[in-house]
Amino acid sequence: MLPEPGTDRGAGALARFRAGFHQCLKARSDALFELADAMLCSSGPVVSLPGLSLSGVFARGHGALYDALAAGRIDTDRLREVLAAQPIRRLWGRIVLAVDATGWLRPDANCAPGRLYCHVTGHGRGQDQMVPGWTYSFVAALEPGATSWTQILDAQRIGQDDDPAETTATQLREVVEGLIAAGQHRSGDPAITIVTDSGYDLPRLAWQLRDLPVIVVGRLRSDRVLYGRPGAYPGQGRPPKHGRLFRMADPDTWGEAETTSGADTDRYGRLDARAWGNMHSRLTHRAAWIGHDGALPVIDGTLIRLETERLPHTGRPIPLWLWTSQQGLDPGLLDTIWSAWLRRFDIEHTFRFLKQTLGWTVPQVRDPESADRWTWLTVAAFTQLRLARSLAADLRLPWEAPAAPGRLTPARVRRDFPNLHQALPRLTSAPKPSKPGPGRPAGQGNRRKAPICDPGKKAKREKTMREREQRLTSAKG
Incomplete structure (x- = not known):
């Protein structure tokens, strides 16, 4: 069992961060929190977003998973304060x-x-x-x-x-x-x-x-x-x-x-x-300094x-x-x-660990706000691994060399995180019984197709003083 929060720096810091992180989740909080735990407790790299719903720490269905990313809400300002307060x-x-x-x-x-x-x-x-x-x-x-x-x-x-x-x-x-x-x-x-x-x-x-x-x-x-x-200064000219x-x-x-x-x-x-x-x-x-007033x-x-x-x-x-x-x-x-x-x-x-192991770029979401929520969940998961590295055991594979004390990599800490998770306090409530919605009627196509969005910059920045003067003149006229 983990010691009580505060008696050990590693265990206490991990428990306090999880409590602070849960308070930053304002909508669909339990589903978002368990989704971050599923990211940490899955065996092997994260390769499928709905596959995380099969993890034992995610007590809800895959519909709740997508609903959390689509309609959840994270207080990012408060989460930044929680991250800044870590050692x-x-x-x-x-x-x-x-x-x-x-x-x-x-x-x-x-x-x-x-x-x-x-x-x-x-x-x-x-x-x-x-x-x-x-x-x-x-x-x-x-x-x-x-x-x-x-x-x-x-x-x-x-x-x-x-x-x-x-x-x-x-x-x-x-x-x-x-x-x-x-x-x-x-x-x-x-x-x-x-x-x-x-x-x-x-x-x-x-x-x-x-x-x-x-x-x-x-x-x-x-x-x-x-x-x-x-x-x-020679005394002549500028x-x-x-x-x-x-x-x-x-x-x-x-x-x-x-x-x-x-x-x-x-x-x-x-x-x-x-x-x-x-x-x-x-x-x-020009360019970056075109809007600078004065010399x-x-x-x-x-x-x-x-x-x-x-x-x-x-x-x-x-x-x-x-x-x-x-x-x-x-x-x-x-x-x-x-x-x-x-x-x-x-x-x-x-970056490599976030993408290849935690699956930061795995979800094929369309809404950029959903991508932002998943990004913050990934950051919170990586922070928990950092706080747990003094607690994790070196569960190395037969062909891996032993790691020196205090030198576990993020991947090895994640390998033992399911064992640490069992001793952590449960912060989420039990899921309520529900049944899936009726969905789209059979034989009826999608009537609200998403528009095509072109990539690239939308705002144009003036590159010369002449372009800036023309824009200001047209705005006054």
Whole structure:
């Protein structure tokens, strides 16, 4: 039996989270809660949505399952507060958040609204594709060491009328403010580090979050051009905004690095880092900054070049370019920043587990709101696995190697979760007796066919000042 809540951190945290999660379910609460349990207690990966109704922990029929996804209601704001209140592991004394987007591919769902074109990486050069589907942005807290565990704090679907950069900035702001409100970050603590991949506009993200205690770190393409601070004002003409030119592809323009550090690693061999301070991108009144009033800001940061002796599976070194909004790096802080960015890849393991094991993209639902409910159920299920990993036994298969203490993977924790579930308090009520409805009369076709919904962006954003002036002129006229 599990100890009473509060006597053990793992068992108490798991029981408290389940109670808080159940309170966040406002309609069809019992069916939604048991659906999340069925996701955790099923043997093997989730490959069928109605198949979850056959699980022993789901006491209702498959009709109640679909009704819960279609008509259920989840208080997502309260659920975010519950997630933010969970214990968060830190990297070198600071919270590290990874933000990334992944697609729920629905190429054949012509009647499903809200689909965008999701980027799918193919095997081989030039094999990438754009497949219609729903795009979700996840924010997760990372953990130290080589691990496949993350702590998901938020998940939002990017709509056809949304600006992905604005949605990401708003999402990160809500997550950071939620962590501060939950007491996870206090005044005087190290700044929260946000790590991203190369698909994000780092200067714009740093500018939108400039009033929060955060550091933005992300990867840049190796063909980018940055600028340093201008020199002394000569006294004639307009004062310059940009200084020396820094071409990442041209070592002759780099100059002497302000900070350097190095370390010997088992995985990458010799790893050297060099940093140049006061580096910024040249902004223009186009695209993302077209609606900015007044002069465009100069967003200074630190440019980092990371060189490794070798890379796993390839053997050849490939340098990485990082940009961070943090200025004045000493060797210790420099190592902390690039080490935190390397942990960003843990969120890719989380995506794989959500899709391949918990069946996040398995349901063939048409309504995007139903997809949002299923997404939050998946997040709640993964959080329960994270809280149960100190309680689960290593039920390994005969051909699997034993796991070190405290090193169980999410899949192995899920394997023992049915045994843990038997000792947890029952929070749902017994199902009421019912019988299926009459359904559609025999021989009568569907008279309310769903409309065809085209994928892709709906809102058009001006790309030049002329387009913006024409729109404003037509609006006034």
